[in-house]
Amino acid sequence: MVSERGLQVLRAIVQDYVDTHEPVGSKAIVERHQFGVSAATIRNDMALLEDEELIAAPHTSSGRVPTDKGYRVFVDHLAELRPLSTAQRSAISSFLADPVDLDDLLVRTVRALTRLTGQVAIVQYPSFARASVSHVEFVHLGGTRVVVIVVTDTGRVSQRVAFLQAELTEQDAAAIKHAVARLVTGKPVAEAASAIAQLAASEPSGGPVDEAVRTVARIVGEELDEFRQDRLVMAGSATLARREGDFRGSIYPLLEAIEEQVTLLRLMGEMVADDQGLAASIGRENEPFGLAEASVVTGDYDATGSRARVGVLGPTRMDYPTNLAAVRAVAHYLSRLLDEDDQSR
Incomplete structure (x- = not known):
């Protein structure tokens, strides 16, 4: 004792x-x-x-x-976290201000966090299991070229350029947009993906419009599958090379985990948070994941009712009070921005 x-x-x-x-x-x-x-x-x-x-x-x-x-x-036994300075808080606020969409916001988040901590910053996409397709846009660029845009009610946006097999008239383009929107708009992501799969399995009616509807629906389905996958956004990987001396052994397993993402997703999913939503997994506690040389500090953030994590990865010799405080502050800003975005819709 x-x-x-x-x-x-x-x-x-x-x-x-x-x-x-x-x-x-x-x-x-x-x-x-x-x-x-x-x-x-x-x-x-x-x-x-x-x-x-x-x-x-x-x-x-x-x-x-x-x-x-x-x-x-x-x-x-940390009694309290070291508070961030006014300059640090202003830096977070300015980094995260006025994002274009969720993807842009999460990229800004990891850039802000790695700048604050000097560690590899990680943010997990929120789960889209309960998301619904709020909007599908089909823009005919002329000839066979089109842009397909998919938006969910949680703020996720995807945009893809595609080439169809036949040229379209403006009337054809309007019909295709209406058919695909009717197929998926307002439906949960999983249900929309199922509707697209049923369309693909059905007998084609023939004609360029039906073929184009199937092609665009397939693209939307691929984007929805991407939405449903667990993903991480990271920044600051180069700091590992600069701080290689802080690790007892090779940094290769860390670089591999960053590249593969699956290991980090599993680790972050198993970390137990305290009543502030903060968690730390230190050194040999990470041995089952092949990351016994590293520590991971995370904080929970809320995205329209769905919880996800943001954090940092680095050597066990890290400034835990400052890193925990930075993670907590960034998680709070992220939750607030996503809540404001949800209320504005």
């Missing part, structure tokens, strides 16, 4: 090690922190922390560094 002063010593070791990247000794703790006790007393506290496997000596006659277990205890 760690005493209250033992926790304070652990906090000092974590903070100093994050700041200096050097093992922390008892003399340095006495000089930098106001404990009001001797270095010998601090050494005794450190010995108890070492017995509990919360700190370790990287080599003989050195100071001590936190273990993964030590970082976990530190995070679990």
